[in-house]
Amino acid sequence: MSDILIIFRKPPVGTSWAREALDLALVGAAFGQKVSLLFMGDGVFQLAQNQQPDAVGQKGTQAMMQALSMYDIDDIYVHNDSLDTRGMAADQLNIDCQPITSKALPGLLQQHKQVFNF
Amino acid sequence: MENAMADHKQDTESVTNNQASDTALEKKQKSQEHSQEIPATDSEGYLENLSDWNENVAEQIAQSEGMQLTEAHWQIIHLLRRFYEEFELSPAMRPLVKYIGLHLGKEQARSIYLMQLFGDSPAKMASKIAGLPKPTNCL
Numbered sequence: 320m321s322d323i324l325i326i327f328r329k330p331p332v333g334t335s336w337a338r339e340a341l342d343l344a345l346v347g348a349a350f351g352q353k354v355s356l357l358f359m360g361d362g363v364f365q366l367a368q369n370q371q372p373d374a375v376g377q378k379g380t381q382a383m384m385q386a387l388s389m390y391d392i393d394d395i396y397v398h399n400d401s402l403d404t405r406g407m408a409a410d411q412l413n414i415d416c417q418p419i420t421s422k423a424l425p426g427l428l429q430q431h432k433q434v435f436n437f
Numbered sequence: 438m439e440n441a442m443a444d445h446k447q448d449t450e451s452v453t454n455n456q457a458s459d460t461a462l463e464k465k466q467k468s469q470e471h472s473q474e475i476p477a478t479d480s481e482g483y484l485e486n487l488s489d490w491n492e493n494v495a496e497q498i499a500q501s502e503g504m505q506l507t508e509a510h511w512q513i514i515h516l517l518r519r520f521y522e523e524f525e526l527s528p529a530m531r532p533l534v535k536y537i538g539l540h541l542g543k544e545q546a547r548s549i550y551l552m553q554l555f556g557d558s559p560a561k562m563a564s565k566i567a568g569l570p571k572p573t574n575c576l
Contacts, residue, residue: 342573349529378525386524389532 321394322352324431327362332377337365340437341380348390355431356387358416359398359424362437363405366397366412384414396427475501483564483571490568498566506566509545510554516540517567527564527572 325344329336347354358366365380372379387395397416402409409418419427428434475497476489482498484490495514499506506514520528520536528536530548538546551559560572 345526345529346573349531382523382525386520386526386528386532389524389528389535391531391535 321355321431322433323347323354324428324434325354325356326434326436327356327358327365328360329437330361331365331367331370331379332372332375336437337362337380338378338383340435341383343435343437344387344392345383345390348392354390354392355394355396355427356392357396357398357419357427359401361401361405363397363401363407366414366416367407368411368413370413381413387414398424481565481571484568487568487570494568495566498568502562502565504555504562504566510566512541512545513537513551513554513563514567517563517569521567521569527569528560529572530560533560533563 323344325340325347327337327340331337344354344356365384370379370381372381387393395414395416396419397409397412399409399418399420402418409416475484475494477485479485482501484494484498496506499510504510516537517528517533519540520526520533530551534546534548534551537551544550548559551563555562555566564570564572
């Protein structure tokens with residue numbers, strides 16, 4: 320059973336939700352917690368390649384996400400249907416993710432002691 | 438006319454050179470007195486502008502922390518700056534160790550080694566000297 324599941328549900332820019340969620344993931348991992356991530360809803364846009372957050376004067380999270388493996392965060396899931404409805408494909412993302420079906424979501428949540436929604 | 442200008446230029450250059458060596462001397466004296474050369478920092482001693490950093494500044498920060506930088510320190514400092522460039526974040530201890538393991542070698546990829554070089558909080562101290570923000574994910 321993993322310790323923490325962090326769910327990313329907001330678009331990458333406009334707010335700092337994406338960054339806050341990622342910060343929490345890194346803090347958790349730095350303190351030895353086993354952290355998993357799930358991207359769903361508009362959160363899958365955080366995984367898009369070639370984002371240009373500077374256009375709206377924001378610092379993106381793309382580079383930071385590349386550091387996840389340095390923090391031993393390797394269980395990264397992306398919700399299939401969320402990708403489909405946004406015309407995105409699992410093999411065209413910024414980082415390697417395991418696609419997960421709607422049916423499998425409750426099981427994933429149950430595998431974690433704590434779930435954080437961002 | 439051209440010659441005159443060339444002469445003039447030469448004069449200016451030699452003046453500038455003199456001034457430069459004067460300032461260098463003053464700087465040296467100053468740094469021996471107080472090490473006042475460190476650009477603006479926050480209350481904990483981290484540089485406010487990343488672009489203010491250079492190796493000289495690193496030496497000054499290290500000195501103000503009572504440290505003398507050796508080749509072994511520089512290796513880590515430069516790698517740390519590479520980490521920041523790549524991931525736009527200052528690493529906590531574990532990711533730093535892992536990154537060192539990938540790029541330098543097993544010998545250096547140990548927290549005890551980093552503590553020998555940078556003291557009790559190596560990730561924080563090395564970030565400070567490398568002119569990076571304080572690692573947020575670190576006590």
